[in-house]
Amino acid sequence: MTAPGSAWPDAPLLFERSRPGRRAGRPPRPDLPVPDLPESLRRARSPRLPEVSEPELVRHFTTLADRTFGVDTGFYPLGSCTMKHNPRVHERLAALPGFRDLHPHQEDEAAQGALELMFRLQEMLAEIAGLPAVTLQPAAGSQGELTGLMLMRAYFADRGEERDTIITPDTAHGTNPASVTMAGYKLEKIETDARGNLDLDDLRGKVNERTAGLMLTNPSTLGLFDEGIEEVARIFHDAGALLYYDGANLNAVVGISRPGDMGFDIVHYNLHKTFSQPHGGGGPGGGPVAVRDTIAPFLPSPTVVRDGDVYRLDHDRPKSIGRVRGFAGPFGVFVRSYAFMRAYGPGLKEMSEVAVLNANYLLARLKDVYDLPYDRLCMHEFVLSARNLKREQGVTALDVAKRLMDYGIHPPTIYFPLVVPEALMIEPTETEPKERLDDFVDAMRAIAQEAATSPELVHEAPHGRPVRRLDEVRAAKQPVVRYLFDEHPALVGAD
C-alpha cells in the first residue's frame, strides 16, 4: 500500500496485481469442436500470464507512464539522440485503417497508396542526402550501418577486390565498431586532432589497398563539422575505398550540406531522430540507406519502383545483398516521417538552422562554468566537460546528470564521446522555446554553484524521483531478469 503523503504511489508488478480467476479479455469462441492436438505438442503447463481485470490493467500502465519521463514531459537534451517534439498528427495518420490494417502480403495493385508514399519518401530522402538510390528496409540506424558495410563487401566482391579493413574515428558511436565486427571486417581507429577534426596525417598513414572504407559521423559526436572533409574524401577515393556517412547527426545539416556532396558514397538516416518518429522508450526506429548509382544494384531486396503511374515492389535484383529485415521496412515509421517532411517542405533547412542556433546559445551561456574541450562554434550539439568540478569539488558528470533530474530536466548523454573526460553531450533540438533553454542554463549554473557550496546535495541526487541511485553492480552480478513468482527474492529493505 502507498504510504500517506507519498509523492510516488507504489508500482506493483503486473504479476503482483494478479488474482487467480480474474481476467480482462474474452476472445470470441466459435461454436465448433476443438480438435485434439497430438499429446507431444500440447502445452502441459499454462504460462503464468497475469490475471487482471481491465480497470487494474489500465491503472497499471498509467502508473508506469507516470514514472517515465519523455519529451512530452519536459526538456530531454540527450546528445546524439535528437529528442525533438513528435507531432501528434503523425499518430493519427499512421492509425488510418488504410495503413494500419494493410497486410504486407497484399497485392501491389491493392496497396498503391502505401507504395506511392514509400516511393515519394525515397525521393525526398535521396534529395536530402544528394545520393540517387534509397532502400527503406533497415529497421534502425545500426542496421543501416550494417547494411552499408554489407553493400561495401558486395561492391568490392563484384569488382574482384579484396579489402578487409574499415576505419572509424575515436569519437565514433559504439555501434560503428560493433557493426564492423558483425559485417566480418577488421577495425582500424583514427585519432581526432586538436580542433576536433580527423587527424589527416594519421589517416594518410592508415588508408591503403586493404581499406574498404571509412565510417564517419559528420558533424561528429563532438558536435563539430569536420573542416577537412573534402581532403578526407579525396584520401579514401584515391585509394579506391568508400565513405560511409552515419546519419545520427544529420539534424544539423539538412538543406545546408548534403553527405553526397561531401563525398560520401553510402548514407544512413535515422528516421526516429531527424524525421521525428517517436523514440518509444527505446524504439521503433527506421534506418533507410542511400547510395551512389554504382552501389545501387546491391541494395536490399525488395525496393519500391515506379512504372508509369503504377508502383510496385521490385524483387528481381540479382546483385542484391539480400534481405535485411521482413517486408519492405517499418511502414508505420515511413508514414510519420513522410508527414513530417511534407509539413516542412524545403523549410527543413530552417529545422537544422534552429537546431544549430539553439545548441550554440546553450554553449555560449555555459562555457564559462563548465570546461569546453574544443573551443569552436558547434553544430546541433556540443560536449562540455565536468572535469573542472571534479577536480575542484569532486563532483562528476554523473552527479551533474542526477542533479538535473531534480530540476525536472532529463540529463544529457554522459561519458561520451570517450575522448572527453567527464563528458556532458548536450543536444537541445530545434523544437525547444527559449524559455526551456534558459531553464536548462539556470539549472546547469545552479548545479555548478551547488557543487561548491553543498556538494553532498549533488552527490546524493536525485532527491525527487521514485527511486534514488541504484545498485547497478548488484544487478549485473546477481542478474534477476524476470519475475520468479513464488521463488522471487524479497528485495525491499534487502541487505
Next chain:
Amino acid sequence: MSSGYLSLTDADREEMLAAIGVSSVDELFEQVPPGVRLDRALDLPPALGETDLVRHVEELASRNVHTGAELSFLGAGIYDHYVPSVADVVLSRGEFLTAYTPYQPEMSQGVLQAIFEYQTVVCELTGMDVSNASGYDGCTVAADACFVVRHAVPGRSKIVLAETVSPQVRQVVKTYAPGFGLEIVEVTHDSGTTDPDRIAEAASDAAAVLFQQPNFLGCLEPAPELAQAAADAGALAIAHVDPMSLGVLEAPGEYGCSIALGEGQAAGNWPSYGGPHYGFLAAKTDFVRRMPGRIVGETIDLDGRRAFVLTLQTREQHIRREKATSNITTNQTLLALAGLATLAWLGPEGLREVGEACLSLTHYARERVPLEPAFEAPSFKEVAFRTPIPAREVVRRAREHGVHPGYALGRDYEGMDDVLLVALTEKRTVEDVDRLAEVLAEVCS
C-alpha cells in the same frame, strides 16, 4: 513562414544571436567548407499545413485495400488477430511514446518495469530463463541468434535451417551469415513437415538447427523430435514460434530448445504493411551473457527499494564496441509493450481460448473448403490447399468477390504454384469460412 513545430520568435533569435556573439545564423555554419555547402533550396514539394497534410495522406491511405475492406485470409507471417483497446493505453501515453532508451533509471522506472514484465511474459510463453527487451522483427532475431550460437558453440560454423522456416527469416539469416563466418545448410520438407532423421544428418557438424513451429506451410512440426535430433548431433536447437500459439502448444524450453524467438506482431501489433513490429528472443540461462540487445534487471536503490535498470551492459556496443554481442541500439520497445498489454489483457485463459478458436476454425476450414488440403499434418491457424488453377489466379479472382483467400505459396516454394495458404485468426467467424468456401468453389470451378 516558420513551421509550427518550431518555437522561437524573431525577438528570441536576435537575443540568442547576440548572446552567441554572431550577427546571423549563417555565421554559425562557417565551419562547413564552401565546397560542400548546398547553394540552392532543397527540391522538395511545398510545405503543407496540418489540414492539407491530413487530406493528402488520407487520400493515399484510401487507395489501399485493408483487412476491413475485404474479407481477408492472408497470414504467412503477419496475422490479423484482435488488438485490444488497452494496447492503445500504452501506445498513446506520451511518456512511453516520447522517451528513449532508459539510460537514466531514476527517470525511467516505469518503462524499465514494463520491459521487465515483458521479459517475464516472453520467458513464461517460451519456457526460457532470459529474454531481451526486443529485436527488430521475427527475421532479425533469427540472425541475432546465429551470432549467439557462433560464439557459444566453438569449432562449429554451420547453421541448419529447415526449409519450412519462413522464407523471409531464411533470407535475412543468409544475408547476415557471411559476416558472421557462418555456412547455411537447408533441409527440405517431406509432405509439409521436417524429418528428424534429415535434421540429425545435416546437423552432425552444425552449431545449431533452426525450425519453426507451426511452420510456414501451416503444418505442426514434430518439434520435440527435431530438438532431440539436434541435441543428438551436438547442435543447439532454436525454435521460431508464434506467440499466439503458446497457450495451446508446448513451450520450446520444455522440449530441449536452447533459444526461442519469433515475430511478435500477432500479439498486440497491427499488420501495418509490415511494421514496425517486434521480434522476441529468449534463451536458457547459459546464454545470458551472450544475448544481444537491452536487458532489464531488478536491483535496489540506496534506500533498499526495489528498482529496475538496464543490466549486463558489458555485452553491449556502447561499452564493448567491436567486442559487443550485437550492434543493436534502438529496438522495438513500444511495440513490445503493446504486446505485454495484449497478453496481460488475454491472461492465460484468454490466450488458450484464442489458440482453441484458431484450431477449431482451421479444422472447420479444412472440412468446409471444397479443395484438397496440400498436407496431412495437423495445423494450428493456417492450412494449405491444392488449387486446380494457379493459386495466384485464385487470389486474383477471389478478390473480385471481395475475399482475399490467402497467400500463394508459389511465391516462395518451387513446385507449389497450385498451393494456397489460408490463415484463420479468432477474428474470423464460421460464416466467414462459409463465405470463403463459397467463393473458392466458384472461382476454382
